[in-house]
Amino acid sequence: MNITRENINDLNSIVTVKIEKNDYEATVAEQLKEYRKKANMPGFRPGKVPAGLIKKMYGKAILAEEVNKMLSENLSKFIVEEKLNILGEPLPNEDKTPSFDFETAQDFEFAFDIAVAPEVEVKFDKRKKYPYYLIQADDKMIDQQVDQYTSKFGANEAAETVEDKDTIRGNFVQLDAEGNELEDGIKAEQVVIAVDVMKDEEVKKEIIGKKAGDTIVFDPIKVYDNRHEVGHMLNISHEEAENVEGDFKFKLTEILRFKKAEVNEDLFKKAFGDDTEIKTEEEFRNKLKADLEEQLKYSSDYKFTIDSRDILIEKIEMELPEEFLKRWLKTTNNELTDQQIEDDFDNFMKDLRWQLIKDRIAKDNEIEIKQEDIQAMAKEVAAMQFRQYGMFDMPDEQLNAFGEQILQNKEEKQRITTRVQEDKIMAVIKENVSIDEKEISQEDFNKLLEK
Incomplete structure (x- = not known):
């Protein structure tokens, strides 16, 4: 087995894999023996079919399967051992791959195009201000919350x-x-x-x-x-x-x-528990305002992520192998037309640049995702779901149980893991830039999102 890499430029390479007879011969022979043991053909006792006949019938298919298996395993192993941060997946280079026939060939050569991610350097500048919008809960929003509680306990x-x-x-x-x-x-x-x-x-x-x-x-x-x-x-x-x-x-x-329930101490206890310190309507409304603004922080954080992404993408220059990426998109998404790929390519490139920037931040700051981080996020997701139904003070044990239930879904667990990592990355950004906090109404904030 011989694997070599030829650099075309800083971003593109050709990896050539050569598989010789001695690489696969023993395994193929063993497979043919297994086929012979199980073969049941008219005129022959079980296991006594001539080896030559077995090879003639199954040899080509077994050889092709073994060669393709070795190719896939060793190409992946090479990428890992060489620590290549590739974009997309290796694509066959038909021009560099000699034609062959599994019926007659003994040695095989395969060439693949690969694209390597560029080296990205992320430097933060405290002089650069990043906007962070503090959404204010107005009287209308608080009134709606009061109405929800008085209706719920009416x-x-x-x-x-x-x-x-x-x-x-x-x-x-x-x-x-x-x-x-x-x-x-x-x-x-x-x-x-x-x-x-x-x-x-x-x-x-x-x-x-x-x-x-x-x-x-x-x-x-x-x-x-x-x-x-x-x-x-x-x-x-x-x-x-x-x-x-x-x-x-x-x-x-x-x-x-x-x-509807009256706004009094009895309502406050029903809403927040017997040990609540809320005694007056003013304190009740202040509590609702604080809860609302805490919930609205998720929207603020989302907007901060979008703004940070745009600032860093514009600031950090990086060259990417666009032609390879278009070819890879076409190969892995047969249902997409060339025009569709072209129309959405700018958005794809923007997402890719942002991912490479996040990867660099995570690597530079040794960000780790621990199981307790995932569990804490799942618990928070559970709490948010309950809050949508006006249930703000669910017991911890119930939230933990619901969070564990969410994590049983592999797709949900992956989404939560990704969110944990992004939250840690955004925390690093916040620590290293100047935050320009701006108070804003929900209405004006929504208009910002529409732009």
Whole structure:
């Protein structure tokens, strides 16, 4: 086995792999013996097929498989041992690879084009200011959070008369064409209905102002325009619901009106635990503002990453093997046309430059990704998911368990690992540049992202 590398320039090389008969001969012979032991052919006892016949039938395929296996393993080993930081993957160089036939050839030669990543030097300058946007939570955002908490911990209360946002409870009885109760008709008791979801405005208008004990007659199919929903309401099968028609009498037994929780110490304890130190509405709003702005830091960090990327890409010059990369993209993405590759090539190159810069920062600063870092990030991802549903104070053991569940998904684990590394890289950048903090509203920040 002989592997050589010819440098075309600083970025492009040709690696030639020569495989000779003595490299594969013993392995191929052993494979042929195994085939002979298992061969079962008419006219021959099992395992007694002539070796020459086995070689004639299977020798070429076994040789090709073994040569390709040796080629792949040794090419990869060479790249690792030579510490080559290649871009993409080796591509066959057909011009430099002599033609051969596995039927007759004994020695083989393969040539590959490889592209080597350029040496990148990342120097930070404290004189360069990097913008960091501190998104401020305004009164509107805080009001929305207050509304979420008062709604979450609100409760239904009995009411005297029906209003358009009320929930009513009552009993359904099926009527015949003359408006009489059907003796064997459908009956459903203690059915709960939300008035505002009724689609028939006339029926809705009629029910407003009713009291417990009052009755109203209507066709539920017309009012809800959904037989599946009516089936659940009347506690009947889907098949029965398909045949339901005509009016029902509905007798109100209870009127429930949702009342939001009052903003007081009882709400603060429900929201943040019995040991909370929040006593006043002002302290409550300040807590919500702090929580919101802590969440908004994720958006701030994202924008800082984008701005840092653009600054460093513009600052750090690097030459890249563009022709090789276009060829590699085409080879590994057969569904892409040349025009599609050309149209998106600038974005691809921008992402590649940023990756090379991040790799250099990680190497220069000996950044390591530890298992506890991944677990901590998974826990934070879990906490963010809970916060989306207004659950801000989940117990640590529950967050840890949910985080471990997330890490069971290989793709999620890889995304989290990548995020951990990028967070560490961005921390290095923050330590080595001047940060220009700018307070900004959520609305203006969103406009920045749209640019």
